[in-house]
Amino acid sequence: MEYITLNNGIQMPIIGFGTWAVRGKEGYNTLLDAIHTGYRLFDTAEMYANQDIVGKAIQDSGIDRSEFFITTKLCRPHRPFVNP
Numbered sequence: 001m002e003y004i005t006l007n008n009g010i011q012m013p014i015i016g017f018g019t020w021a022v023r024g025k026e027g028y029n030t031l032l033d034a035i036h037t038g039y040r041l042f043d044t045a046e047m048y049a050n051q052d053i054v055g056k057a058i059q060d061s062g063i064d065r066s067e068f069f070i071t072t073k074l075c076r077p078h079r080p081f082v083n084p
Contacts, residue, residue: 001013001015001038001040002014002015013039013069015039015041016041016042016069016071017031017043018043019042019043019044019045019048019050020045020048022048022054023050023053024053028053028056031053031057032060035061040067040068040069041069041070041071042054042058042068043072044072044073045072046072047073047075054070
């Protein structure tokens with residue numbers, strides 16, 4: 001697996017697995033297959049509504065959580081807090 005080093009020194013895999021179409025038991029099994037194939041970066045989003053199976057597949061994989069890099073996106077109504 002190749003990595004890129006971010007500005008904060010954390011290394012992120014350069015190839016990730018998108019979870020947009022991953023749903024249900026079949027999606028869960030797909031995620032486990034991806035993990036066992038070597039994927040460690042998973043791209044998620046609140047609007048995908050599948051973060052439960054992404055988390056469960058990671059947990060059930062038997063691989064330490066610290067080895068995974070998870071990205072996520074929020075839907076438009078979520079705005080960053082701005083201190084007045």
